Amino acid sequence: MDRRRFIREVILFYAGYRLSVPRFFLRQAQAAPLPVSDLASVTGGDYRALVSEAVNLLGSMRRFVKPGSRVVVKPNIGWDRSPE
Secondary structure, three states, X not given: OOHHHHHHHHHHHHHHHHHHOOOOOOOOOOXXXXXXXXXXXXXXXXXXXXXXXXHHHOOOHHHOOOOOOOOOOOOXXXXXXXXX
């Protein structure tokens, strides 16, 4: 079977499947709130503001650290020269 025939048959199969499956909408579902992401990406030059913005995007520091805990923050920083 060549590639064009395969793609054509997959498309036809999918179209037939979509048309044959009944869809029942009994009531309008309410949109659930979006979950807080596990990844935040911010750019700019003011590092204090960037850290604050990234932590707020992740759902505040209380999401990760319990009150009274000790925390070490290790920034992921690299230089274009050796550490010596």
